[in-house]
Amino acid sequence: MYMKLEVTVLPVSDVDRAKTFYEALGFRLDLDKAVSEDWRAVHFTPPGSECSIMFGTGMTSAEPGSAQGLYLAVLDIEEARAELLGRGIQVSEIFHDAGGLLFHGHESGDVTHRLEGQGREPGPHPERASYGSFATFSDPDGNGWVLQEIQQRFPGR
Structure with missing residues (x-):
């Protein structure tokens, strides 16, 4: 069986603040899409990685900072x-x-x-x-x- 970890969802409290941090970190911004005030996805990939991170509004019920x-x-x-x-x-x-x-x-x-x-x-x-x-x-x-x-x-x- 072929399986590969593709993305992990991070719990954040402020999407724009997190986006600024991961941009400063040097991660590549792949997607920033909002379909409503209740749902927004921001997707980043670390340099050289095949696995990405995603965070946003309506993405997870986990407490911010719990990853x-x-x-x-x-x-x-x-x-x-x-x-x-x-x-x-x-x-x-x-x-x-x-x-x-x-x-x-x-x-x-x-x-x-x-x-x-x-x-x-x-x-x-x-x-x-x-x-x-x-x-x-x-x-x-x-x-x-x-x-x-x-x-x-x-x-x-």
Whole structure:
């Protein structure tokens, strides 16, 4: 069976504010269409991605800011972070996990779901291992994004 994740819907409180943010982020605007005051769809695609995001009026009943752990794969975490900072996006410092995995609760530093040996450590992964270095940011509503450095994918990906 062939399946591909195509789009994810983000809950936002102010469509125009979100649109301005994702334009500043460098995402490509694919669609901004309103059919009434009760329904508007805004569709963006991150550079190089086949999966897109969509938000708008009448799109979802989820609370604004409730989407967390949205991953963006980048080739160079330092370069990506610098570019986003240059675009006016507030991005966390780069970090890695002491145990080699990204622990649950990365967006808030939640320690209740960590495995033994895990811990958020400053800086990129010491060996710059793929999947090992991260930085986070949020949109104006608090939807949480994670930059993850991936230079070489696991086999089969």
